[in-house]
Amino acid sequence: MTLQDLLPARGFQYNFAFIDEGAKREVRRALLKAVALPGHQVPFASPELPIARGWGTGGLQVTMSLIGPNDVLKIIDQGCDGSVNAVNLRKLLVATTGVRTTFDSREATLMQSRHRLPEIPMTEGQIAVLQVPLPEPLRLVEPSEVETRRMHAEGDYARMWVSLYEDVVQNGSVSLSWGYPCRVNDSYIMSPSPLPRWDLHMLHQAEHLTLLGAGREKRVYAVPPHTSVRPLEFDDLPFTVENFAGLSCVRCGSTDTFLDEIYDEETGKSFRVCSDSGYCDLVREGKIRVRSAAHA
Amino acid sequence: MGYVAVQGGITAIENSQKLNRYLRLRGSSAPVSVAQIMDQMGPLVDRVMSEGGLYSPFHAALALKQASGDPLEASFLLRAYRSTLRRMVDSLPVRTDGMRILRRISSAFKTIPGGQVLGSTSDYEQRILDFSLAEETEEAQRAAVRAFAASVATAAGLPDAAPLEPERFRKVVSNLREQGLVAPSPLGDPGPPTDITQESTAFPLDRSGRLQMLARAETGGVLALAYSSMRGYGSVHPTVAELRVGRAQVRIPHPFRKGEAVALGSIVVTEVEIVASVQRLEGEETPTFSLGYGACFGHNEVKAISTAVLDRAMKSPSPKDPAEDQEFVLLHTDGIESSGFCSHFKLPHYVTFQADLDRLRDMRGDRE
Numbered sequence: 001m002t003l004q005d006l007l008p009a010r011g012f013q014y015n016f017a018f019i020d021e022g023a024k025r026e027v028r029r030a031l032l033k034a035v036a037l038p039g040h041q042v043p044f045a046s047p048e049l050p051i052a053r054g055w056g057t058g059g060l061q062v063t064m065s066l067i068g069p070n071d072v073l074k075i076i077d078q079g080c081d082g083s084v085n086a087v088n089l090r091k092l093l094v095a096t097t098g099v100r101t102t103f104d105s106r107e108a109t110l111m112q113s114r115h116r117l118p119e120i121p122m123t124e125g126q127i128a129v130l131q132v133p134l135p136e137p138l139r140l141v142e143p144s145e146v147e148t149r150r151m152h153a154e155g156d157y158a159r160m161w162v163s164l165y166e167d168v169v170q171n172g173s174v175s176l177s178w179g180y181p182c183r184v185n186d187s188y189i190m191s192p193s194p195l196p197r198w199d200l201h202m203l204h205q206a207e208h209l210t211l212l213g214a215g216r217e218k219r220v221y222a223v224p225p226h227t228s229v230r231p232l233e234f235d236d237l238p239f240t241v242e243n244f245a246g247l248s249c250v251r252c253g254s255t256d257t258f259l260d261e262i263y264d265e266e267t268g269k270s271f272r273v274c275s276d277s278g279y280c281d282l283v284r285e286g287k288i289r290v291r292s293a294a295h296a
Numbered sequence: 297m298g299y300v301a302v303q304g305g306i307t308a309i310e311n312s313q314k315l316n317r318y319l320r321l322r323g324s325s326a327p328v329s330v331a332q333i334m335d336q337m338g339p340l341v342d343r344v345m346s347e348g349g350l351y352s353p354f355h356a357a358l359a360l361k362q363a364s365g366d367p368l369e370a371s372f373l374l375r376a377y378r379s380t381l382r383r384m385v386d387s388l389p390v391r392t393d394g395m396r397i398l399r400r401i402s403s404a405f406k407t408i409p410g411g412q413v414l415g416s417t418s419d420y421e422q423r424i425l426d427f428s429l430a431e432e433t434e435e436a437q438r439a440a441v442r443a444f445a446a447s448v449a450t451a452a453g454l455p456d457a458a459p460l461e462p463e464r465f466r467k468v469v470s471n472l473r474e475q476g477l478v479a480p481s482p483l484g485d486p487g488p489p490t491d492i493t494q495e496s497t498a499f500p501l502d503r504s505g506r507l508q509m510l511a512r513a514e515t516g517g518v519l520a521l522a523y524s525s526m527r528g529y530g531s532v533h534p535t536v537a538e539l540r541v542g543r544a545q546v547r548i549p550h551p552f553r554k555g556e557a558v559a560l561g562s563i564v565v566t567e568v569e570i571v572a573s574v575q576r577l578e579g580e581e582t583p584t585f586s587l588g589y590g591a592c593f594g595h596n597e598v599k600a601i602s603t604a605v606l607d608r609a610m611k612s613p614s615p616k617d618p619a620e621d622q623e624f625v626l627l628h629t630d631g632i633e634s635s636g637f638c639s640h641f642k643l644p645h646y647v648t649f650q651a652d653l654d655r656l657r658d659m660r661g662d663r664e
Contacts, residue, residue, distance in 0.1 A: 014380065018380075019379075020380075020382075043495075043496030043497075043498060044496050045493070045494050045495055045496055046496065047379040047493060048372075048375040048376045048378070048379045048632060049376060049379065050376045052372065052632075052635075052636035052639060052640070053632055053633045053635075053636025053637055053640075054633075054636040054637035054638075054639065054640030055636060055639075055640050055643065057636075077643070077644065078644045078645075078646045078647045079647060080644075083644055084308060084309060084643075084644075085643050085644075087306050087309060088309060091306070091309075114643075115645075115647045115648055116647055133637070133640070143623075144499075144621075144623055145499050145623050145627075146499045146500065146623070171659050172659055173655075173658060173659065175655050175659065176655075177648065177651035177652045177654065177655040178647070178648040178651040178652070179648075194648050196647055196648065196650070196651040197651065198651075216633050216636065216637055218496040218497070219496070242650070242651055242654040243654060243658065258647065258650070259650075260646045260647070260650055261650060261653065275646065275647050275650070
C-alpha cells in the first residue's frame with residue numbers, strides 16, 4: 001500500500017455497468033455455482049444499489065455482472081417494456097453501459113424481467129434474468145432459513161407435498177397462482193420467480209439460460225438450458241395454467257397469450273390485452289403471425 | 297385506454313422528479329443548508345449515518361436535504377453511495393474504553409470509576425413546547441453560545457474542543473467480571489470478524505455479524521423488538537451497567553512501519569452494556585449475570601440500549617420468543633431492506649394478480 005492509495009480518487013466516475021469489477025466477479029462466481037447446481041439457491045453479498053430493495057436489485061446485479069458493450073438489452077416489467085420500473089432500470093443500465101436496447105425479445109442477448117417471460121420462447125445464446133422477491137419456495141411451510149436450507153440439502157420436501165394436498169382438500173385444487181413451486185432437474189424445488197403458471201413450460205428443457213436474482217434475500221439460482229423444470233403435481237390432479245378460453249387481445253387479436261384484464265373507465269366493461277407488450281406490437285405491425293395456441 | 301397508462305413511463309418519472317423538487321422548494325423560506333442540518337439536527341444526522349452504515353456527517357446531512365428529511369430515504373441514499381466507495385483498509389479494533397467521554401452513566405452503581413457524566417441529554421427536560429424558538433434570532437444564537445462558553449471554566453470543557461488525551465476509564469462491567477459475577481469473555485481469539493457487507497449472511501450468524509447487522513438496523517425496528525422482549529414476549533429486563541457516548545479514535549495499521557498505527561480521526565459512538573437476568577451456563581456450577589452489548593454510530597441511546605437487549609435476547613440458549621430468534625430479529629430490522637420491500641408493493645402486479653383472479657374464479661366455479 002502507498003499513501004496514494006489512502007487518498008480518495010479524484011474525478012470519481014462510476015464503473016461500466018455501475019458496480020465494480022470485484023463485485024461483478026463475486027456475482028459471476030455465485031452464478032457459475034448456480035448453473036452447476038440447477039435450482040439451488042447460492043448466497044451472494046448483494047451490496048446496495050441506487051434502486052430500492054424489492055425493486056429488482058437481484059436481477060439488476062446479475063445483469064450488471066454479465067453485460068458487455070456488445071449486448072442487446074431488453075427490460076420488461078409485467079411483460080411490458082414501458083412500465084415505469086422497467087423504464088427506470090433501463091435508464092440506469094443504458095446510462096452506465098451505453099448498450100443498445102430493444103423491445104423485440106428475439107433481438108435481445110440479455111433480457112431482464114419481472115414476473116414474465118416473453119411469449120416467444122427464447123433461444124440458444126439468449127439469457128433471461130428474472131427478478132425474484134422471495135426465492136425460497138419452502139417459506140410457504142417453514143419460516144426459518146436454517147431449517148429450509150436443511151430441508152433442501154436432505155431433499156426433505158414432505159411438508160411441501162402435504163401443504164399442496166391440504167390445499168386441494170380445502171380448495172378443490174391447488175390455489176397457488178404465481179411462483180408455483182417446480183422441481184428442477186429432478187432435484188431441488190425452486191420458486192420460479194413469481195412467473196404465472198402460464199410461463200413455466202418455457203423454463204422446461206429450454207434452449208436459453210435462465211438466471212434468477214433475489215437482491216434483498218441475497219440469493220441467486222439458475223435453470224441451465226436443456227434442464228427439466230416440472231411444476232409439482234399429483235398424478236390424478238395435473239398442473240393447469242391460467243384459463244383464457246374464449247378471450248382475445250383487443251389490440252392484436254391474439255388468443256394464445258397471457259392476457260391482462262383492463263376495465264373501461266366509462267362503461268366499466270372489462271377487456272383483455274396481451275401482457276407481453278413487445279409481442280403484441282409485433283403482431284399488430286404484422287411482423288409475426290399469430291401463433292397456433294400453445295396452451296390450447 | 298387503460299393499456300396506455302403503463303406506457304410513457306419516461307415522461308411520468310421525469311415529471312414526478314420535477315414535482316418532488318418543486319414541493320421541496322416552493323415555500324418562501326430560504327433553502328436549508330447542509331451545514332445547518334449538520335449543526336442543528338445532530339440526532340437525525342447520527343441516525344442516518346448509523347442506518348446508512350457510513351460515518352460521514354456531511355454526506356448524511358446532504359442525503360437528508362435531498363430526501364426532504366425522510367430518515368429512511370436518506371439512509372438508503374447513504375447506503376447506496378457507500379456501496380460505490382472503495383474499501384481501502386480495515387481499521388484496528390476501536391478501543392472504547394479510551395474514548396473522549398461526552399456522556400457516561402450507570403444505572404447499576406451510584407459511583408463508577410471515573411465518575412458519572414450526565415453530558416447532553418433531554419432525559420430530564422420537561423417536554424414543553426418552547427415557543428421562543430419560533431422567533432430565534434442570530435443575535436440570540438450568538439449570545440447563547442457566548443454565555444455557555446463563559447460559564448465553563450476552560451475551552452477544553454466544550455464538547456467540540458480538540459480531542460484530549462484519551463481518558464481510560466475502566467468499564468463498569470470489568471469490575472463485575474473480576475468478581476466472577478458475569479460470564480467471562482469467551483476465551484481465545486475470536487478470529488477475524490464477519491463482514492456483512494461482503495458476504496451473504498448465513499444462519500446461525502456469529503456474534504460479530506449479529507452486532508454489525510444491528511448496528512445498521514433501523515432504530516424503530518430494533519426498538520420495537522427490544523421492547524417486546526422487555527415488556528412481555530421475553531425476559532430481558534436490563535440494568536444499564538454503563539452507557540457511554542463519546543469520541544473514539546479510529547486507527548489503521550501504519551502503511552509502512554510494521555506494528556505501528558496511524559490515527560485517522562475520531563467518530564462519535566454510543567455504547568451500552570446491559571446486565572440482564574441471572575443464568576447458569578452449561579456445565580457451570582455457579583450462576584452469573586448475562587450480558588448484552590450494543591454500539592452504534594453517533595448519539596442514539598435508544599438504539600444502543602435496544603441493540604444490547606437484542607444481543608442478550610439472541611444469546612438465549614433455548615429461543616422461544618420473537619426477539620430471541622436471530623433470523624426473526626436480524627432479517628426484519630434493516631430499514632433499507634424492509635422499506636424497499638414494503639414500497640415495492642406499489643409496483644404493478646397485473647400479471648400475478650391476474651393469476652390470482654384465475655385461481656379464485658376457478659375455485660368459485662365462475663367459469664363453468
